[in-house]
Amino acid sequence: MKFSKLNIVVFIGFIAIAGVLIMQLLMLNQAYTFEKKEIGEKIHFALQDVVNKIYRDNNSDLPAASPIKKVSEDYYVVNVDDAFEAPILEYYLNLEFQKVKLDMDYEYAIYDCASDEMVYGEYITDNGTSVKNEKKCENCFTKKEGLVYYFAVRFPDLKYSYISSLxxxxxxxxxxxxxxxxxxxxxxxxxxxxxxxxxxxxxxxxxxxxxxxxxxxxxxxxxxxxxxxxxxxxxxxxxxxxxxxxxxxxxxxxxxxxxxxxxxDGMHRGIHKKEFNIMDSLQLVKDNALLKYNHATINLNSARGDYNIYADEFHFYNIAFNIVENAVKYGPNGSTQVNINLVETPKKLEIRFTDNGPGIPKSHLDYVFDRFYRVPRENKEEVEGFGLGLFYVKKICDLHKWKISIINNPDKGITVTIAIPKKSIL
Missing domain, CATH: 1.10.287 (Helix Hairpins)
Structure with missing residues (x-):
C-alpha cells in the first residue's frame, strides 16, 4: 500500500490522540482503583475503632483476629463477639465515619439471638441523620452462620460515590x-x-x-x-x-x-524554473495582446531593463497575459489603457498592472481569485469565461511564493500587483 504525506500525517495524528486517550483511560482506572482502596481503608479503620470502643466499654480484651469481614464491595460484617446495644452502635458508627470523612449514606442491621434474624437498624444519610423512607433494604442483610454477637453495615451508594469522586x-x-x-x-x-x-x-x-x-x-x-x-x-x-x-x-x-x-493543481513538481529576462517576457505579452486587441493601448515602464528572475517563464507569460487580457476585455471600448510598471523596493520587485476600466465592487474584491468566481457586470454580458483566469494567476504566484494583490484605483480602474522577493531576482 502506497502511503502519501496526507495519509502519514492523518495516521500519526490518530495514533497521537488515541495514545493520549489510552493514557487517560489508564489514569482513570488507576484513580478508580486508588479511590476504592482509600474508601475501603476508611471503612475498615472506622469499623475497627467502633469495635475497639465497644470492647473498651465492656472492659473486654480485643480478639487477636480481625473482627471485620468484607462480604462484598458495599457490604461488611463485624463480629463483636460481645454484647452491645443498638443506640450505642449507631452513635459510634456516626462518630467514626465522620472522623474519617466518609460522607455517604449507610444502613446497618444487628443479629438478634432471640429471633435468629437480622434486625434492621436505621438508614443513615451522609450528614449523620437517620431517616425512615423507601430507601430501606431490610432483605439485603443475611445471617452469618457461626456468629452470635455481630452486626452488618451496607453502603448502598458506594459505587456511585466512586464515579462522583472521579x-x-x-x-x-x-x-x-x-x-x-x-x-x-x-x-x-x-x-x-x-x-x-x-x-x-x-x-x-x-x-x-x-x-x-x-x-x-x-x-x-x-x-x-x-x-x-x-x-x-x-x-x-x-x-x-x-x-x-x-x-x-x-x-x-x-x-x-x-x-x-x-x-x-498538482504542479509542485511541474514548475520548471530557469533564468530569463522579465522585460523580454512582458514585451512579448504586450505585443501579442496588441495583435489580438488592436484598439487597446499598453505601456511598459521600468527604471531598468535587465531584470532577470529565476522562475517558470511559460507560466509567468501566461499569468501576465491573463491580467492584461482581463484589463482589455473589461475596459472601456476603444479607449482601454493598460500600464505595466516595474517598481523596485528594498525587499522585492513589484509588477503593477493598472487599467482604466470600471473597477471591481468592493464586496467582490476578496473573491476574485476563487475558482469559478466571476464578478457580475452590467454592460459586459458578451464577455464569456469560466472564472478561472485569476484563479490560475493566484495558483502560479503561490507556487512561486510570490504575493499578489488587487485594489481599486482612486479615480478609475484597478491595479493588480505581483510582488517578487529579491531572492528570486538575479
Whole structure:
C-alpha cells in the first residue's frame, strides 16, 4: 500500500490522540482503583475503632483476629463477639465515619439471638441523620452462620460515590474521546472531499482533452474551407465560416485555460524554473495582446531593463497575459489603457498592472481569485469565461511564493500587483 504525506500525517495524528486517550483511560482506572482502596481503608479503620470502643466499654480484651469481614464491595460484617446495644452502635458508627470523612449514606442491621434474624437498624444519610423512607433494604442483610454477637453495615451508594469522586477524570476522558471522534469524522470528510475533488479534476482533464481533437479538426477544416474560391465568392458562406472559426478559437482558448488550471493543481513538481529576462517576457505579452486587441493601448515602464528572475517563464507569460487580457476585455471600448510598471523596493520587485476600466465592487474584491468566481457586470454580458483566469494567476504566484494583490484605483480602474522577493531576482 502506497502511503502519501496526507495519509502519514492523518495516521500519526490518530495514533497521537488515541495514545493520549489510552493514557487517560489508564489514569482513570488507576484513580478508580486508588479511590476504592482509600474508601475501603476508611471503612475498615472506622469499623475497627467502633469495635475497639465497644470492647473498651465492656472492659473486654480485643480478639487477636480481625473482627471485620468484607462480604462484598458495599457490604461488611463485624463480629463483636460481645454484647452491645443498638443506640450505642449507631452513635459510634456516626462518630467514626465522620472522623474519617466518609460522607455517604449507610444502613446497618444487628443479629438478634432471640429471633435468629437480622434486625434492621436505621438508614443513615451522609450528614449523620437517620431517616425512615423507601430507601430501606431490610432483605439485603443475611445471617452469618457461626456468629452470635455481630452486626452488618451496607453502603448502598458506594459505587456511585466512586464515579462522583472521579468526576474530573470522567470529564477529561469524555473531552478526549469527543476530540478523537471529531478528528476521525473530520478526516473522513476530508478524504471524501479529496476523492470527489480528484474525480472532478479527472473529469475536467478528460473532458477538455476530448474537446481538443474535434476542435482542432473543426479549425483545420474551417481554415481550409474559407480559402476555397467557391466560399470566397459567396459572402454569406464566408461570413458563416468566419463565425465558426472565431467561436472555435474562443472555445479553444477556454479549453486551454481549463487545462492550465487543472495542471496547476498538482504542479509542485511541474514548475520548471530557469533564468530569463522579465522585460523580454512582458514585451512579448504586450505585443501579442496588441495583435489580438488592436484598439487597446499598453505601456511598459521600468527604471531598468535587465531584470532577470529565476522562475517558470511559460507560466509567468501566461499569468501576465491573463491580467492584461482581463484589463482589455473589461475596459472601456476603444479607449482601454493598460500600464505595466516595474517598481523596485528594498525587499522585492513589484509588477503593477493598472487599467482604466470600471473597477471591481468592493464586496467582490476578496473573491476574485476563487475558482469559478466571476464578478457580475452590467454592460459586459458578451464577455464569456469560466472564472478561472485569476484563479490560475493566484495558483502560479503561490507556487512561486510570490504575493499578489488587487485594489481599486482612486479615480478609475484597478491595479493588480505581483510582488517578487529579491531572492528570486538575479
Amino acid at each position: 468526576q474530573q477524570y470522567w470529564i477529561y476522558t469524555g473531552v478526549l474521546f469527543l476530540v478523537l471522534v471529531i478528528y476521525v469524522y473530520s478526516v473522513f470528510l476530508m478524504l471524501k472531499q479529496k476523492k470527489y475533488s480528484e474525480l472532478q479534476k479527472d473529469f475536467i482533464n478528460n473532458m477538455t482533452h476530448e474537446f481538443k481533437t474535434p476542435l482542432s479538426s473543426i479549425l483545420i477544416a474551417s481554415n481550409y474551407a474559407v480559402k476555397q474560391p467557391e466560399i470566397e465568392a459567396n459572402p454569406k458562406l464566408n461570413k458563416y465560416l468566419d463565425i465558426i472559426i472565431e467561436q472555435s478559437n474562443k472555445l479553444n482558448q477556454h479549453v486551454e485555460k481549463v487545462l492550465n488550471v487543472a495542471k496547476s
